[in-house]
Amino acid sequence: MRNNLHSRKINFVQDFLRIQNEAVIRRFEDMLRQEQLKLAEADLSYPMSLEELNTVIDQAEKDDRNGRLTNADDLKKEIDNWE
Structure with missing residues (x-):
């Protein structure tokens, strides 16, 4: 299929x-x-379940601890360089 x-x-x-x-x-x-x-x-x-919400929050916190986030200012600068 x-x-x-x-x-x-x-x-x-x-x-x-x-x-x-x-x-x-x-x-x-x-x-x-x-x-x-x-x-x-x-x-x-x-809407997501409470368990799904907690999973998303846990992943976001893990990403923050491991430096996998981009702050808004850096993202804006990156977007400005897109062609």
């Missing part, structure tokens, strides 16, 4: 790349944004 989905995505992308009509591409872009928003909203509608 997974291979079938992968093949379908490849076929879709190939078909999409052949589209020459800007209005059609714009409709696909709009549809994609709408679907991404729906998925994001669905993720927010299912």
Whole structure:
């Protein structure tokens, strides 16, 4: 089943790349944004359990202790250098 989905995505992308009509591409872009928003909203509608929250907090504290965090100022500087 997974291979079938992968093949379908490849076929879709190939078909999409052949589209020459800007209005059609714009409709696909709009549809994609709408679907991404729906998925994001669905993720927010299912709050994590207390156990999941504690796991996330524990991981964040471990990342902090091991120097795997980036402060906001450094992140802004890094983003400014993106091209």
